Amino acid sequence: MSRTYAGMGAIVTEPAPSPTPAIELDSVVKEYRARGEIVRAVKGVTFAIAEGEFFSLLGPSGCGKTTTMRMIAGFEEPSSGVIRLHGEDVTGVPPNKRDVNMVFQSYALFPHMDVWENVAFGLRRKKVPEPEIRRRVGEMLEIVNLTGMEKRRPREMSGGQQQRVALARALVNRPRALLLDEPLGALDLKLRQAMQIELKRIQRDVGVTFVYVTHDQNEALTMSDRIAVMNEGVVEQLAPPREIYERPATAFVADFIGTSNLLAGTVERVADGVAVIPREYGRVLVAGAACAAGDRLTVTVRPEKITISTEEPAGEVSAVRGTVAEVVYLGTYSSYAVGLADGTEVTVFQQNAHDNTATAERGDAVWLSWRPQHSYAIGS
Template sequence: MAQPEAARARDDTDRPVPAIELAGVEKVYRASGETLAAVRGLDLSIAQGEFFSLLGPSGCGKTTTLRVVAGFEEPSAGVVHLHGQDVTGVPANRRDVNMVFQSYALFPHMNVFENVAFGLRRRGFPKAEIKARVGEMLGIVDLAGRERSRPAELSGGQQQRVALARALVNRPRALLLDEPLGALDLKFRQAMQVELKRIQRQVGITFIYVTHDQGEALTMSDRIAVMNGGLVEQLGTPREIYERPATRFVAGFIGTSNLLGGEVAGVGPATAVISYGPDGRIEVPVRDGVEIAAGKRLELTVRPEKIGIGPGRPADGLCGVRGTVTEVVYLGTSTSYNVSTSAGADVVVFSQNSTSAEGIATRGDDVWLSWDPRHSYVLGASR
């Protein structure tokens, strides 16, 4: 599907106009004398054709943000722009966006073709164009040949693709998706993640995707906004957020993360050394925005797959921490080791089962944990 001309619009500085822009958006609910700030001072700029995810736990403000973009909720403060136009206060039916929900809301008495064609017929499109556009869209979502099927005759994944086709056939400038895969089982959900990304690339439309599932967000997104308490804790690519979490909340919410702390023993031009336990040593890169000084206590994170485990002291140049194995769990492709360090922290290590069927250590073994200093990442304070 060709991208609309408006998608290539540029502002006065010759920069591409964002598909969606939120400036200082707040949403406050008042009930029974109480005030709840669901969204607080949100600033976001989402590019044309971007797959953008709002990720966070229940109650963090992600669905409220999506509803503000859609026009189902009015912001208590701030401005919403769609393709450079201020749409704050514009009703939902006059915004050039469509929304897909977790409940597909298909018409059970209509077949697939009729469900997808519904919006076009209401807008008075000629029959020939409806047939062509519905056929094109069913091809994109891989449902060609199922035009006469009723929703009850389709799997959950197929019903989801009908809902997508119905939303996309109107050629909106942006598609908003509120946890659309939540009703599917794990196998179908993983398959639909790949399908959604393929469809989004093919149609070239901006997607904003709301989810609490970090695996979904990492798999599909160009960028992710991790939300907590109505604020964005971190905004970045999946790799940036996973490899370099900005705060303790992000480190704990995205994947499995080990949180360690210690006092800075010395600071060099590019790295700082942290004393850890009676004979442990952790080196961390110095990064912008985080104050590192001798004597200051720092908190850092290391991902489980970055850590090596073994009986011997690590080689020079590596971080090293001593501990005792408290649990060993065989996971097929990898083995998970829980280690209680000499400083009292619990650390998880993932070791790939690529060279031997036997484990590296057993419960009760004294071991050394080691990793490259560049995988130590100092955390900033949560917002």
């Protein structure tokens, strides 16, 4: 909240002090020695996570995301840099002295204990009074929709139910942040999708900061307030899901998040804020790119933004001609692979609306078109 006061005959408004982030990493580096060589798993990562945020670390295997989380938890120590939890430097502080809990993919439930005792375990170790244990465990089981299952053992429960027990056990201790290392990886696709929505609901209900590690783009896009996309130990982009998807900062992000088409070319001219890139059998128009004639651009366009037609499109749109190499029916939409004259292959997603009639068949000559604002110039 800002403060306003009178001073020297003027009204002065002080800006509100910025709230302390829940978690901060400042130039964090992690190095390992392997076969006599130094391997840098994390290379100077810096970011801040707000209180109550659902924050995801997303990237392929070996990108450094799990190592980063383990350093936040205290299971690994950074080779250099600083980690702060709620403004306090915890670099070198052991895991049991940090006000965070962690949920692993394996859940690590006690098989000989029922649900109630699994959830109450941490409270009993802290010697919390029994009435308080009953109240807090009951509240937490209600939040994760496990009321009535208190006496079940883990082996008597589904994977999704076990995952909720693990969440309840971690959250009942009231940590200020919860770290989740690919907790849905062992579930089948349909249950995993259902649990994504459930996890977001639970996080919203309890208001705890969640830091979520995953290699699954859909998980990150579905649940996160912000996503840090990691590659080879660095954060390539940190932004909300929509920005990550619609405006990828690098070719890696564009290719890793969903499906994207990358087209490169030299700008012929710029008119009214729209760059024109001529291509064999067509043109690519890019709106809002900071460029000039002669610049080399790499442009990304998402498959669902492209219209496929057997006739040349009219109007101020990107338009390229190619040949359909493959058509795959996927239920709600069809996927077209279209080869351009220069050897580039473009993927197009077309919604299957009222019938199953394909717009084009394999071997057909087609035109692909999209609006200039759907071409986005990216970095390397």
